[in-house]
Amino acid sequence: MNSIPVSATRPTTGIRIAQVVGLTSAAYLAGAIGSISWQSVPALLDAPAPLLAKQWKKIFDQGKVVAPPMAAISSAIFGYLAYREPTASSGFKLYTFAAIVVPSIIPYTIFLMSGINNKLQEKARSLANASLTDTAVESGVAQGETAHELLDKWATLNLGRSFLPLIGTLAAGWAIVDKFEVLGLGAVLKTGANRMG
Template sequence: MAPLPAAIRIAQTVGITASAFCSGSIFGISFLSVPTLLIAPSPVLARQWQISFDRGKIMNPAIALVSIISYSYLSYRLYGTLNHPKAEMYGLSALFTFGIWPYTIFGMMPTNQKLFKKYDEMKGLDVGEKATEVGLAKGESTKELVDKWGMLNVGRGLFPLVGAVLGLWATLA
C-alpha cells in the first residue's frame, strides 16, 4: 500500500490533536476550575464564571472548528479521491466534535441564561466574604447553578473526546 500524502497525515494529526485538546480544555474547566470557583462568595463567583465563560466561548469553539475542518477534509479526500473505507469514521469524528454546539444550545443554554442573569444582578454588590444572595431574585443560587453548569460541561467535553477517539481509531486501524 502506498504511503498517504503529507496533507492527509497533517490533517490526521491536527484533527485528533485539536479535538483531544478541546475535550481536555472543557474537562479542565469542569474538574479544575469549577470546584475552585465554588469557594468564592456569590458575587465573586458570578464574575469569575462570566470571565471563564467569555474566554472559553472564544477558544474552545475555534479549536473544535479546526478539528472539524480537518476531519471533514479527511473524510472527503479519503472517500472521494482514494475511496478509503475509513472516510466514514472521519465523518463521524467531525460530527461528534461538532456536537458541542447543539449540546450547548439545547442542553446548557437555560443554565447559561440563569448565570448571565445572576451576573447582571450582582455586578454592583460588595465582593467581601459576607456578601450573599439575600434579596435577589428567587430561584437557584449562583453556587448551585455553577455546580450544575460544571456537570453539564462534562457532557459537552465528551463530544470532542469521542471525535478524537474515532479519529485516532480511523488513523491507526
C-alpha cells in the same frame, strides 16, 4: 535470510499534518472544556457568590470565543480526511462521525445549556456591584437558584459536553491507526547458524 513482508501506505505530508492538527485541536477542545468542570469549578465553588459569578463569566466569555472555531477547524479537517478515504472504508465512516460529533458541542450548548448559561450571566450582572467578598449576598435566594447551585449544575452539563470532542478524537485516532499494519521499518529475521551476526 528470510524477510518479513512489510505493507503500509504512507500518507502524504499534507495528510499527516491534517491528521495531527485535527486530532490535536479536538483533543485540546475536549481537555479544555472538561478541565473547567473538574479543575476550575471546584475552586470557584469556594468563592463568595459575587466573585464566583465574575470569574465564571470570564471563563464563559473566553470559552465562547475559542471553542466554536476550534470545533469548526477539527470538523473541517475530519471532513477533509473523510473525503480522502474511499466511502466504503472504516476510515471514511470514522472521520465522518468525528466531523459530526466534535462540532455538536454547539447545538449541545444551545439546547442543553443555554437556560443555565442565561441564569449564570444574570447572576454575574446582578452581583457585579456587590462586594466580591460578600458571603451573605444571596441569603434570600430560592433553593436551587444560588450562584453556587447553578454553577454546580452547569459543571455537570459542561463535563458532558467535553465528551463530544473526546469521542471525535478517539474516532479519528482509530481511523488513523486502523490503516496501518506494519510501518516500513525494514524488519528482517535471520535464521540458521548466521542469525547472531
